[in-house]
Amino acid sequence: xxxxxxxxxxxxxxxLLGIGLILAGAAALRFYSLPGRGQWDADQGHDMLVLxxxxxxxxxxxxxxPTSIGDVxxxxxxxxxxxxxxxxxxxxxxxxxxxxxxxxxxxxxxxWWLARSIGGPIAGFVAALLMAVSASAVxxxxxxxxxxxxxxxxxxxxxxxxxAWSSERARPLAWVVAFGGAIVTMHCxxxxxxxxxxxxxxxxxxxxxxxxxxxxxxLVAGVVGAVMLVLSYVPLLIHEVQSTFSETQAALAFLxxxxxxxxxxxxxxxxxxxxxxxxxxxxxLITNAPVxxxxxxxxxxxxxxxxxxAGDGPERRAARWFGLTLIWTTLALAVAASxxxxxxxxxxxxxxxxxxxxxxxxxxxxxxxxxxxxxQRTNADRGRPVAYAVAATIVIAIxxxxxxxxPPAVSPDGGWxxxxxxxxxxxxxxxxxxxxxxxxxxxxxxADALGFPLTxxxxxxxxxxxxxxxxxxxCDALFVEAIGAPCGxxxxxxxxxxxxxxxxxxxxxxxxxxxxxxxxNAGD
Numbered sequence: 001x002x003x004x005x006x007x008x009x010x011x012x013x014x015x016l017l018g019i020g021l022i023l024a025g026a027a028a029l030r031f032y033s034l035p036g037r038g039q040w041d042a043d044q045g046h047d048m049l050v051l052x053x054x055x056x057x058x059x060x061x062x063x064x065x066p067t068s069i070g071d072v073x074x075x076x077x078x079x080x081x082x083x084x085x086x087x088x089x090x091x092x093x094x095x096x097x098x099x100x101x102x103x104x105x106x107x108x109x110x111x112w113w114l115a116r117s118i119g120g121p122i123a124g125f126v127a128a129l130l131m132a133v134s135a136s137a138v139x140x141x142x143x144x145x146x147x148x149x150x151x152x153x154x155x156x157x158x159x160x161x162x163x164a165w166s167s168e169r170a171r172p173l174a175w176v177v178a179f180g181g182a183i184v185t186m187h188c189x190x191x192x193x194x195x196x197x198x199x200x201x202x203x204x205x206x207x208x209x210x211x212x213x214x215x216x217x218x219l220v221a222g223v224v225g226a227v228m229l230v231l232s233y234v235p236l237l238i239h240e241v242q243s244t245f246s247e248t249q250a251a252l253a254f255l256x257x258x259x260x261x262x263x264x265x266x267x268x269x270x271x272x273x274x275x276x277x278x279x280x281x282x283x284x285l286i287t288n289a290p291v292x293x294x295x296x297x298x299x300x301x302x303x304x305x306x307x308x309x310a311g312d313g314p315e316r317r318a319a320r321w322f323g324l325t326l327i328w329t330t331l332a333l334a335v336a337a338s339x340x341x342x343x344x345x346x347x348x349x350x351x352x353x354x355x356x357x358x359x360x361x362x363x364x365x366x367x368x369x370x371x372x373x374x375x376q377r378t379n380a381d382r383g384r385p386v387a388y389a390v391a392a393t394i395v396i397a398i399x400x401x402x403x404x405x406x407p408p409a410v411s412p413d414g415g416w417x418x419x420x421x422x423x424x425x426x427x428x429x430x431x432x433x434x435x436x437x438x439x440x441x442x443x444x445x446x447a448d449a450l451g452f453p454l455t456x457x458x459x460x461x462x463x464x465x466x467x468x469x470x471x472x473x474x475c476d477a478l479f480v481e482a483i484g485a486p487c488g489x490x491x492x493x494x495x496x497x498x499x500x501x502x503x504x505x506x507x508x509x510x511x512x513x514x515x516x517x518x519x520x521n522a523g524d
Contacts, residue, residue: 015116015121015124018125019109019112019124019125019128022108022112022125022128022129022132023105023108023109023128023132025132025133026104026105026108026128026131026132026133027101027105029132029133029138029406030101030104030105030138030141030142031098031101032409033409033410034094034097034098034101034142035094035097035415035416035417036409036410036411036414036415036416036417036418037142037143037407037408037409037410037411037415038097038142038143038144038411038415038416039143039411039412039413039415040093040143040411040413040414040415040416040418040419040449040510041413041449042445042446042447042448042449043065043144043145044093044143044144044145044416044449045419045446045447045448045449045450045451045452045453046065046066046446046448046452047065047079047082047144047145047146048086048091048093048096048144048448048452048456049448049451049452049455050079051079051082051083051086051091051096052086052091052452052455052456054079054083054086055083055086055087055090055091056090056091060235061076061079061080061235062076062235062236062238062239062242063076063235063236063239063247064076064077064078064079064146064187064188065078065146067190068349069254071246071247071250072190072247072250072251072254073247074146074187074188074189074190075186075187075188075190075232075233075236076187076235076236077183077184077187077188077232078146078149078187078188081149081184082096082099082100085098085099090456091456093144093416094416096144097142097143097144097416100141100142100143100144100148100149101141101142103141103148103149103151103152104137104138104140104141104142104148104151104152105141106152107131107137107151107152107155107358108128108131108132108137109128110152110155110156110159110358111127111128111131111155111159111358111361111362112124112125112127112128113159114127114155114158114159114162114358114362115127115128115361115362115365115366117159117162117163117166118162118166118314118315118318118362118366119307119311119315119318119362119365119366119369119370120369120373122365122368122369122372122373123362123365123366123368123369124365125365126364126365126368126369126395127361127362127364127365128361128365129395129399130281130282130361130364130365130395130398130399130402131151131281131357131358131361133399133402133403134281134282134361134402135284135402135405135406135407136280136281136282136284136350136357136402137151137281137357138406138407139407140351140354142407143411143415145351146188146189147188147189147351147354148188148351149184149188150185150188150189150192150351150354150355150357151354151357151358153181153182153184153185153188153192153355154181154182154185154192154195154354154355154356154357154358155181155358156177156178156180156181156184157178157179157180157181157182157185157195157199158178158181158198158199158358158359158362159178159181160174160175160176160177160178160179160180160181161174161175161178161198161199161202161203162202162318163177164178164202164203164206165202165203165205165206165317166314166317166318169214170206170210170214170215170217170218172217172218172220172221172224173221175203175206175218175221175222175225176221176224176225176228178199178203179199179221179222179224179225179228179229180225180228181199182195182196182199183225183228183229183232185355187232189351189352189354189355191333191336191337191352191353191355192355194328194329194332194333194336194355195325195329195355195356197328198321198324198325198328202321203218203221203222206218207219207222264338264341264342266334268341269334269338269340269341270330270331270334272286272340272341272343273330273333273334273337273340273341273353274297274326274330275293275294275297276340276343276350276353277326277329277330277333277353277356277360278296278297278300278301278326278360279292279293279294279296279297280350280353280357281357281360281361282296282300282360282364282398282402283296283398283401283402284405285343285345285350286343287343287345289401292401296398299364299367299394300360300363300364300367302367303319303363303364303366303367303368303370304319304322304323304326304363304366304367305319305323306367306370307319307363307366307367307370308320308323310370311366311370315366318366319363319366322359322362322363325356325359326356326359326360329353329355329356333352333353337349337352340352340353364394364398367394368391368394368395371387371390371391371394372387372388372391374387375387375388375391412510412511413510413511413513414509414510418509418510419449419450419452419453419509419510420453421509422450422453422507422509422510422515423450423453423454423456423457423459424453424457425505425507425515426450426454426472426505426515426517427454427457427459429470429504429505429517429519430459430470430472430504430517430519433469433470434458434459434460435459435460435461435462435469435470436454436459436460436461436462436469436470436471436472436517437461437462437463437464437465437469437470437471437472438450438451438454438461438462438463438472438474439463439464439465439471439472439473439474439495440473440474440475440476441473441474441475441476441479441483441487441491441492441495442476442479442482442483444482445476445479447474449474449513450472450474450509450515454472465496465499468500468520469520470501470504470517470518470519470520471496471499471501471517471518472515472516472517472518473492473495473496473514473515473516473518474513474514474515475487475488475491475492475513475514475515475516476512476513477512477513477514478512487512487513487514488506488508488514489506489516492506492514492516496518499518500520500521501518501519501520501521502518502519502520502521503516503517503518504517504518504519505517
């Protein structure tokens, strides 16, 4: 009998062809209509403004994007990872978004390897396919936001840890890779620190199972990981020294104030957050499809419990690892991010647990592969078609659900092209001066969605009006209650009441986002 050709790393050529097709599909879904597909708002403008100042003016970022808990920030490593794309493109958001999309595709490949190494080819294909078409995963790959790199970083951390832990010989380099992935996850979102125990625990178990030189090599890997962690936060340390430890003070003040309070009881928080963790990668926001969310969560739980009991030795270990990690994640989030227990439409916070997404995909892949494997081992011919039908139904139902709910080709706010077009119109209105004050309504929301394209096009933008110069007001009608007056005239005019300026142009740059341009009165 002729053996099947193996093309790369011992993987049969037909498997490489299969994952190649899945990755091609993942790329097509993520790169389709990329320039305008992702949202363009304050967060995207802020991140691109930081990158612009970094690559054009040499202003090194010491802090990452701001978090939702006041003056605390995420890690600066996020900006450094995107800086090469920004440098090569002169801070073009499309180029930066393309890197994020490419990372999303790479995450599918790493997740495939992780699932395959645990449960075989079918597990790998199922996990990769579901991640490739996941509407949540596609959406996270198509716009600029710090959590959108976590799919890759966490899958690398998990794959590195499993590759080392499951090996017969010590693999310190794999542990260093795992630690590196976890560090990136922590930088991309502060709650990514929840993943760290899931990586450190198997490292400790691996050390306990070794002796002599192998144990020493694993201890050295841990030291290298610790050094990498410290070095990654050197920019934060520099900022703290320069600012009398403002970040530390802000974090301590947040904790002293009771952190994030919630009116929802702890058991209820655990139930809702657990459902969100399990369902989000597979069906999206739980309130949009509650029945599908419950079914998806049940399928993941059943897969983990079944494979933790019925799988072979390595698969049982992996399933228990995943199960304990998901339990730990849910409990930690119920305490540290209690706001997840309240689902608010248009408030994106499922990224708080994005680091667990690869675990969900792999767990379901293991379950489907287990069904197929059980059917192949049975002698009951009648049972095989039923088992195959169940496995196929699970995959087709989830994949079809996500294919039907892909993000739109153009963001509702018009994406980056609409933001840049608004800047062009503003510059045409203010003329050759190319200098203006840019104000925001409400004042607690940044105007960087407009400030970045204006700055990138050479305008000198100030945060306050300090003289006879044009004034641009960006008003977000979603916050009309906080503003106290409607956008599109009343709010802007009230803000500038008494200033010697006249309205020169007003337009809606995106739904509910108004731009008003005022110029100095003649003779002033």
